[in-house]
Amino acid sequence: MGVGSSMNRVDAWEKVTGQAKYTADLMPQNLYTAKVVHSTIGNGWVKSFDLEDALKVPGVIKIVTCFDVPDIQFPTPGHPWSVEKAHQDIKDRKLLNRRVRMYGDDIAAVIAEDEIAARRAADKIKVEYEEYPVILDPEASMKEGAPLLHEEKPGNVIAHTGFVLGDESFEEAVKEQGLTIIEKEYRTQPVQHCHIEVPVSYAYMEKGRIVIVTSTQIPHIVRRVVSQALGIPVGQIRVIKPYIGGGFGNKQDVLYEPLNAFLCTQTGGHGVRLELSREETLGCTRVRHAFTWKIKGAVREDGTLVARKYVAYSNQGAYASHAHAIAANAANIFKQLYRDEKVLESDSYTVYTNLMTGGAMRGYGIPQGDFVTECVADDLAHAVGMDPLAFRLKNCVKEGYIDPHLGIAFHSYGLKACIEKGKDYIRWEEKRKTYEKQSGPVRRGVGMAIFNYKTGVYPISLETSSCRMVLNQDGSMQLFMGATEIGQGADTVFTQMAAEVTGITEDRIHIETVQDTDTTPFDTGAYASRQTYVSGKAVKKTGELFKQRILEYAAFKLKLPKEDGPAAAAEDSGTSGKSTETTAWKMLNIKEDQVIDKASGEVLLSLAELAEEALYSLEKSVHITAETTSHCKENSFASGVCFAEVEVDMPLGRIRVLDIINVHDSGKLINPGLARAQVHGGMSMGMGYALSEELLVDGKTGRPLNANLLDYKIPTAMDTPGLHMDFVELDDPTGPFGNKALGEPPAIPVAPAIRNAVLHATGIPFDSLPLSPQKLVERFLKEGLIGGEKGAVKGGGTHV
């Protein structure tokens, strides 16, 4: 089958039958259970604990408080470590914090024989606090006199960066005659990832080392951060990642593994489990950063985008986590998606507040930034009476675009083709016209949004990945990746890639799902839509070497004539890293598990025969393996578009998505079936972001108001229309198999496309997410589109 086929997931059977083992399934018997004690204030200090009653609870083993943990601050984001101090992540939290910076901050932990004892004891702990006012908004947090959340960051500003692209300032540029200028403020809300499996881990000690089994996207980074947090060497820590039930970026943060590891050391190495509740997951882990954008845009009558200028405030919440990387990435989409003829001024602040901590979430700032660029695009087009699709085609970046700061280019450019395909599907022109003049309470519209997205993090950060292959006695292969399967299908596409490169068929490639920092190769993990591209290169490089070693053995076994290579080392050719003795292997190839003559295609030997001989030959026994690192120093833009058709029931404030399509330019698809599944999931996530999802907190205390899946609304199947998609499959020359990013993109353009469809339907340019009924009704009332007499509906109509 190889690359390009829609083979079934390698883990399909496992997952459908429930045999797949997740962290909780692997827990041995007799683990202790830990429960974190969370602060019940949003800003202040822990002054003291009264543990007396708690310690009396039968089954309590130990209670550890913020007074007991190492005085070490550590970072949590899932970034490759930087050997340059200036680029290292911000170390701003301890295992447990005396300084409370959010409601639900981690201040103590109970270790008990079971869950019930742990919860009972946690409830009986009394805490005395010193309390400060709670600040939830970045601009308020930056004001003079606001309490500092972290002493080392004056004004609570983590970072402030910007750039100007153009030769003059925005103010200069807009002196031009005849420009239409808009000035707007957009807001995006904090949302949560809502992965099915909550953060869960268990830790135990083995030969003086700490072993942590955890649901994470980034086992090697967890290892490093636990080392930093506990102040012990990396080699003393082992992290094992079983199957995981989703992550979406939340598990690209090192959440509770360091605390779990520490608690294990506090029991003399007895195993301790730490599983968050859904409430803790929503209220105490990470969220997608809320942003405020103050933006001006100027457009000519002909639709030329002349200039934009904005200030963005990224609400970081209590701890730095991924910090300014999100705002910096969000800024990229402005320059990378549209060309301002004269100038683009960008200015971004990332600010501590007492909100939940912002972290990585699918799209990493781009869903927010794209919402704004795509609102602005429609609002500017609207302002000059231009078709928004035409506006985009006129102003969006063209083939040959290169990011002026990062140097990333489209090595394959499919954006326009995507727009064409999506336009045809949704019947854009026809519907734009049909819905032009509607009256009545229920109106329809079509909208669109485009995006592009870089693949992996190069050159901002390191991209490195390793792969290991081992030949089994039956000629099948064990495939080991440091890259992680987190539900997205990575194991399946790596299997296809390995088959493509080596000629061993997929059914005979056994990929290891469990990443174990002791045994599987190094890779930074699942994030940044990087794995098929970056880790795919490692598969390709390793596969080529592995195949060479197999063919070298085949040449030996087949007694092909030797031609002396540059460094003859007969016995070592299989595994020692020395050069091969002969180049005879180049006359051979592998096809469908058989060694063949490259020229004639004749089958010479089965891999099963070869493998058995290689292991057991009395003349030359060699265990054929290969392991290489691919250091990736390339990048390419993926891109795409979403078109949505909506029906807005204005009196009910209800938006029905009637039809929706994403069209993606992600290069060659490794597995079209999995690509479709990836897009499905992303579109559904985008719809939740657009319509219903928002983490709400009490304004006085910062206490989460809807940290549960009853009150926090993610879309259900009933809320979701048929999700359509298409692809523009260009062969990207930098991708290992012509491929580029697809993991995060599908979630990006959905919300602005829906917002723009609502604009088309109702004429109202909403400026914040989600487009909730409350928000819509208030605005429609204000605009006089509904209401008037006492709740009566202007225009009437039937609403189901």
Place this chain on the structure above:
Amino acid sequence: MGVGSSMNRVDAWEKVTGQAKYTADLMPQNLYTAKVVHSTIGNGWVKSFDLEDALKVPGVIKIVTCFDVPDIQFPTPGHPWSVEKAHQDIKDRKLLNRRVRMYGDDIAAVIAEDEIAARRAADKIKVEYEEYPVILDPEASMKEGAPLLHEEKPGNVIAHTGFVLGDESFEEAVKEQGLTIIEKEYRTQPVQHCHIEVPVSYAYMEKGRIVIVTSTQIPHIVRRVVSQALGIPVGQIRVIKPYIGGGFGNKQDVLYEPLNAFLCTQTGGHGVRLELSREETLGCTRVRHAFTWKIKGAVREDGTLVARKYVAYSNQGAYASHAHAIAANAANIFKQLYRDEKVLESDSYTVYTNLMTGGAMRGYGIPQGDFVTECVADDLAHAVGMDPLAFRLKNCVKEGYIDPHLGIAFHSYGLKACIEKGKDYIRWEEKRKTYEKQSGPVRRGVGMAIFNYKTGVYPISLETSSCRMVLNQDGSMQLFMGATEIGQGADTVFTQMAAEVTGITEDRIHIETVQDTDTTPFDTGAYASRQTYVSGKAVKKTGELFKQRILEYAAFKLKLPKEDGPAAAAEDSGTSGKSTETTAWKMLNIKEDQVIDKASGEVLLSLAELAEEALYSLEKSVHITAETTSHCKENSFASGVCFAEVEVDMPLGRIRVLDIINVHDSGKLINPGLARAQVHGGMSMGMGYALSEELLVDGKTGRPLNANLLDYKIPTAMDTPGLHMDFVELDDPTGPFGNKALGEPPAIPVAPAIRNAVLHATGIPFDSLPLSPQKLVERFLKEGLIGGEKGAVKGGGTHV
């Protein structure tokens, strides 16, 4: 510390605190339990089962009988597979057998929700048999008309081999005048290994593959045999070996893993555990082969050994297992230990009987063969009135000896020095004289026995081993061996070896204890005293390559001047197998975790810095690892001696070992402390073999009579005197670190040394083991040394 130091075991803390995880500790919850149903006849056929009552037992999941298993015969011994059909192991059993060949043969299995249900159901299964007479003795089994146990082996003889070393026959040779000729029959008994942890495993399915976690010495061989037994490819099977509680060769057989794997497939992949009881372990696994030896020896008056001739019958029991390899190895000791001036005639039969199956046990035939050579030596010396030590020095093989068939030599020869040391310790001459003329019922004597022992199985069979090393971010190392820690200290000595070769200190080397056929490199396992020698070579070879790769990176980081190597490939030098770009690394070395200038010793860089840079460098990121195979085509003899001083209480038939010493020539000791522990254990095992251990069966049915540790007597601490030992540490040029075999040797010479001391004390040359009170009293009565009137003790005396 490195090689030669007595560092603490790397698993000492784990094992002392109980944190070390053995198979049973790792079992997840909700496994099913399987119980094997054993035959209650010793020879015959299963005609039918009545399962009705058994299936009614609540909790029974399934009952599988010998009518339900694949019609595939498979082998069980832990040998490297041979690609030559003639050398492949004998395939003579099925997962469950209709043809019953021993009492307790495996005829069915119950799978139930728990142990109790499984046992209850097993008890309720009714079996109808066709029954044949039971044959327990090889010579009886070879007689015409005896029922055939395996159709394909006429006369029940598995193999019959022999050799003649000399130019004339024994009969010709003994025509010489003045020879003293003895003719004797010696017997050794079946004994069991009595490892602490019984055979235990559990199996489950994962992605269509079978995973077996098991207490084994040979995970890769288990993988292959399960594949053969179930008729599925090797790649579909994964075997994981946690810590194991001893094996001593019993777990060098593939015991119940294939059945466990099969039962798992019969539940749709649900996990199934199979743990033997102690009774099953003693009665249904493997034993050390019982032998009968009929031997003649001829000696001149001056003590020259002129000729020997023997026929040996190895009692294989019901199934082939290691089969004739044991008898063939036992034959080796005759030629390898003494030189017969004229001729040695060797003739060995391995014969099926209805006894428990003979398998590998520490010494692999040599404890039996050495018992006979050393009895014969003393008996010949006794016959001509010569000091047995002098007899040995005169006739034993000398430096320069090369086995005429195998080509194995002493590359270091310490046998004579061992004898010297032991003789001095025991004060041989003084005591031989003192105890010369004793009377009374309690008499003392000193005896000795020598041995030699080849290291590993080359050239009889394949010796291959792989090793993998990975550099952690903190400059520490993960070390992976296919070789297995089975309690003997392998992990500790491999750690020392890796430290010695790489310059990374032992505290920063993290060896993986768990062998996993998916992740750890290939190695055939723990047996044949091979690991420090054969697998040690893999550590050395891999360590050298690993160090080179580290130093290559150091040269890059330190910007050492490049000298173009034969095949410049800058980026690949770390892991791709290409040749290095430069030879600058040769100017560097590693000492105590620091990169130093080789010439000056100046510290240039810590490995921690280097490792962090290597992983995270934006210029050159490389995950430094190394993995190589060492195909070992060398061997060397280890040797040694045991001296024992005993007191024989003849009326009680009781032997007290007053003093005992083993002196070993095992080359350089990697870890003297562990070497001592190894010798301790072996001496204790040898004492059990000498004095008390014997598996007894009912002569009519073959039913084990003492398959429990109450009636089967292994020595306790109370039975054991101070165990003394010494070493002759010659540097063996073929050993990776000057070392050679030590695992099995300590158990070999103890029994004959004690037997010879008893001969010295009493004048009675016992001809079988064990030297049990019953046997001694009968013989002393017969010889008139005790008894006479009605149980009265001749000579009297006080016995405590």
